[in-house]
Amino acid sequence: MLTIKNLHAQINGKEILRGIDLNIRAGEVHAIMGPNGSGKSTLAQLLAGREGYQVSAGSVDYLGRDLLAMMPEERAREGVFLAFQYPVEIPGVSNALFLKTSLNSIRKHHGLTELDAMDFLHLLRDKMKLVGMDESFLSRAVNEGFSGGEKKRNEILQLAVLEPRLAILDETDSGLDIDALKLIADGINGMRNPERAIVLVTHYQRLLNYIVPDVVHVLSQGRIVKSGGAELALELEQHGYGWVEAEYAARNAAQER
C-alpha cells in the first residue's frame, strides 16, 4: 500500500529525514518508535502533505500513485489519515460541522451522496460511543478547551468516522490515562481489517500491549536503524534505544571498511 524509498527531507535547510525505506502492506499494523526528535512526526506530517518540507531525494508510492505529488486534501480523500500529535483548535467551528464538512468532502470525491443531518447524527452517535465521547462534544468548537486526552479521543473519533485506508497515529497514546488508552486501543483494534493499514507512532511500549503490531521500526536521527517483530518493542522498553543505535553505527562502520 505504501512504499517509501530512500526518503530525504529537510526543514529550512536542516536535514531531518536521512534516507527512510519503509514498506507497508494492507492489513498490517506497523509501529514506529524512536527517541524524541528522531523525526517521527516529520515523517508522519510529510506523508499527510504538510508544506514546508523540502524532499531532496527518494519517493513515496501510495496505491500506485506518487503521494508526494498529491495535495493534502487529495491524500485524505484517497484514504490517508493522520491523527495529529498536537491536534489543532478551530475556534467557532463546531465538532459536528467540522466532521460533516470533512466526511462529505470525502464522500463527494467518491461519488457518494452527501449525508443529511439525520443520517449523519446516527453515524456520529455510534462512533462517539466507540471512543467514549459525550454528545456535548458535538456542539463544542473543534478541540477548543479540550483536555489533552479529549483531543486525542477526538482524533480517534475522526478516524472512526472517516474510515481511512492508511491511518497514521502520531503519539495518540500520550496524555491518555489507562482506561482511555484501553478504550481507544479497542477502537483501533476494531478498525483492523485486511484492507486497512495502521501506523502507530509512539515512544512508549505501553500502547503496544493493547495493539500488537506486525512490525516494529526504530527511527533514530532520521533513519530506520532497526526493524523487527512485536518483541522488539519489549526489548526497547527494557534496554532503551542506545544499543540499537550503537549496533547500527557498528554495522555502518563495518560496511565502510
Next chain:
Amino acid sequence: MNLQQDSRQNIEPEHVPLPGHDVPWVVRARQSAFERFAAHGFPTRREEEWKYTDVSAIGKRASLKPAPPDPTSDAAALILFRDSGHLMVFVDGHYSGELSAAGELPAGVRLASLADMLNEAADLPEAFFDQLHEHTIFAALNNAFATGGAVLNLAPGTVLDAPVYLLFIASGQGAAIYPRNIVIAGEGASATVIEHYLGVIDAHNFTDVVTQISLGAGAQLQHCKLVQEGSGAFHVAGIHAEQAADSRFVSHSFVLGGRLTRNDITSSLNEPGCLCTLNGLYLLDGKQHVDHHTRIDHIAPSGISREYYRGIMNGESRGVFNGKLLVHPGAVKTDAHQANHNLLLSRQACVDTKPQLEILADDVKCTHGATVGQLNDDSLFYLRSRGVDAALARSLLIYGFANDIIEKVGVPDLRARIRHLVLERLPQGGQIKVML
C-alpha cells in the same frame, strides 16, 4: 462651515416640516442643536476622534435635508422576519404604521414612534431630546432633524420577552435619514431591542442616527444592531447608555454593508455593580470603511465590563477600532477586559486598532489585547488533512472567527440570520450553509 450646496436658509429646521414643530421646547432644542452644528461643521481628520475616518464626502452631498416621506416606496418586500415580536418599520426615517406590527405589549410597556411622541410631547422626558453628547457633532445634526425612530418606555419591573425589532429601510437614492431612538428601562425591567439598517443594493443615503438608553437599577437590556446599508451609503451612529446600580447592558454591533460606517458606542456605569458588554463584528470588502469608537466609563465601584470586537477585512477595505476604557477615581474593584482581533484577507486591506485605557482607581483588574493577522497555516492544514479543499477550509476558518462573536447574540432568529449573511459573503459559504 461646509454645507456646500444647501444654503443655510434652505435646511434650517424651522423651514423643514419636522415632528414636534408645534411644541415650543422641541423647536428650541432643534434650533440650538442646529446652531451648534452650523458653528462647528463636520469634523476633519485633524480631530483625534476622526483621525482615521474622513467624513468630508458627507459634507459634499447634495443635501442634508431630511428625506420626505415616500408613500409609494415598496419597502415591505425587504422585511425579514415579520413574526419576530414587536416590529416597527421606518422608511427613510419615517415611521410606517402600515408596515409595522407592534403586537401585544404587556401593561407598563409603551412603544411608540418618536414622531408621535414629539407631536404629543407626551411621556417623553424633555431631557432626552435636548441632551447632546459633546463628543460628536453628528448627534447635534440628528437632534436638529430627527424625523422618526422608536421610543420604548418600560415601567419598573416590566419584562418584554419578545424582541423589539426596529427596521430602518433606506429606499431612495441620496436621502438624508435621521432616526432617533430612546429606550428607558425602569428599575428591574428587561428587554431586547434590535436595530436593523437595510439599504437597497446601490443606495447612497446618509443615515445619522442616535440611540439613547437609560437603565434603572437592576434593569437589563440586550441591544443588537445590524448595519446592511447599500454600497454607497454613509452611516454615522451614536449609541449611548447610562446605567444605574446592578443593571446589565449588552450591545452587539454587526456591520456587513455600507460605504462608510461610524459607530460610537458608549456606556457609563454610574452606580455600583453594573455589567456592560460590548460585542462587535465587521466584515468588509471593496472600499468599505468601518470605524467603531467605544467608550466605557467606570464611575462607581464593582463594575464589570467586557468587550469583544472582531474584524475581517478583504479588498481595499479599512477597519478602525478605538476602545476607550476609563476607570474613574473611586471605581474600585472594577473588572474590565477588552479584546479586538482582526483578520486581514488581502494585502490592500488595513486596520487601525487602538485600546485606550485610563485607570485612575486602585484595586482594579483591567486587561486588553489586540491582534492583526492572517489565517493560520496549521488550522488550514488540519482541515485539508481531513479532505476539505483549500478554498472551503479558508471559508470555514473565516466563518469560525466570525461565529465566535455571532454566538454571543441572545436572539436565536437573529443569530441564524447573521450567520447566513456572513456565509453569503464568503466564497464557499454556500457549502457551509447547507451543513449547519
